[in-house]
Amino acid sequence: MQALQDKIAIVTGAGQGIGQAIAVRLAQEGAEVIVSDINLQGVEQTASQIRQMDRKSLALKVDVANFEDVQAMVQKSTEEFGRADILVNNAGVTKDNLLVRMTQQQWDWVISVNLKGTFNCTKAVAPHMMRNRYGRIINIASVIGLVGNAGQANYAASKAGIIGLTKSAAKELASRGITVNAVAPGYIQTEMTERVPEQAKETFLKTIPLRRPGLPQDVAGVIVFLASDDASYITGQVINIDGGMVM
Numbered sequence: 001m002q003a004l005q006d007k008i009a010i011v012t013g014a015g016q017g018i019g020q021a022i023a024v025r026l027a028q029e030g031a032e033v034i035v036s037d038i039n040l041q042g043v044e045q046t047a048s049q050i051r052q053m054d055r056k057s058l059a060l061k062v063d064v065a066n067f068e069d070v071q072a073m074v075q076k077s078t079e080e081f082g083r084a085d086i087l088v089n090n091a092g093v094t095k096d097n098l099l100v101r102m103t104q105q106q107w108d109w110v111i112s113v114n115l116k117g118t119f120n121c122t123k124a125v126a127p128h129m130m131r132n133r134y135g136r137i138i139n140i141a142s143v144i145g146l147v148g149n150a151g152q153a154n155y156a157a158s159k160a161g162i163i164g165l166t167k168s169a170a171k172e173l174a175s176r177g178i179t180v181n182a183v184a185p186g187y188i189q190t191e192m193t194e195r196v197p198e199q200a201k202e203t204f205l206k207t208i209p210l211r212r213p214g215l216p217q218d219v220a221g222v223i224v225f226l227a228s229d230d231a232s233y234i235t236g237q238v239i240n241i242d243g244g245m246v247m
């Protein structure tokens with residue numbers, strides 16, 4: 001039997017990068033996956049990849065910062081699939097600037113997609129999981145939320161906020177059979193990090209004991225573990241996936 005046989009999963013920001021790799025891997029492990037993203041074309045491509053594996057998938061255009069959008073996503077998912085067992089809060093953005101130059105809009109946008117988006121999805125899905133007395137919520141934080149980064153005050157605050165939210169939700173929801181954990185990736189090769197200047201990439205690499213950038217698959221494997229029965233006694237934790245960058 002596969003680790004996630006017949007489980008129903010929702011992955012946000014699944015149109016590319018880490019979210020897409022997570023969605024495909026969950027399906028490979030036996031889950032049916034609702035994939036959502038602000039970019040419908042990307043997420044339709046993810047869904048078709050999943051259907052080619054003979055798994056059910058539904059692609060939805062959702063802005064996680066918009067609570068009405070998120071509520072509609074959870075309603076559609078539970079109507080079509082009956083339940084939501086696993087939620088992966090992956091959608092995230094960066095808008096880097098030095099603190100003194102950072103605009104209100106840059107701050108608000110990153111906080112509302114990354115932090116409020118995670119709150120919105122958790123709030124919308126939790127009542128369904130509580131009724132079923134089962135759930136796995138996995139949030140994608142970042143090592144930047146642990147150690148900070150010059151030029152990323154908004155992003156670091158959003159990711160540190162996700163860690164606080166993870167621990168609070170873990171305490172609130174544990175009695176209903178729901179675990180809530182976070183992962184903190186380091187430097188993973190995706191479009192998000194493609195934008196980082198070459199020199200900064202080299203500096204990052206020097207701080208990684210395993211001497212290579214991570215791949216989306218490196219994150220996806222840990223998500224499968226946290227969603228599986230093998231992780232049923234783990235909640236409120238943050239697992240770094242960073243080649244040893246932060247110890």
Ligand SMILES: NC(=O)c1ccc[n+]([C@@H]2O[C@H](COP(=O)([O-])OP(=O)(O)OC[C@H]3O[C@@H](n4cnc5c(N)ncnc54)[C@H](O)[C@@H]3O)[C@@H](O)[C@H]2O)c1
Nearest residue numbers: 013015016017018038063064091092142185187188190192
């Ligand atoms: N790449 C890294 O090195 C790294 C490191 C640590 C954490 N992370 C986190 O991993 C997650 C995925 O990052 P990635 O590298 O795959 O980035 P990415 O930019 O390649 O993909 C992000 C996805 O989120 C979607 N998205 C953006 N805003 C959205 C919104 N409002 N609603 C719904 N979807 C939205 C995008 O359309 C895109 O498909 C993010 O939360 C990011 O902060 C990435």
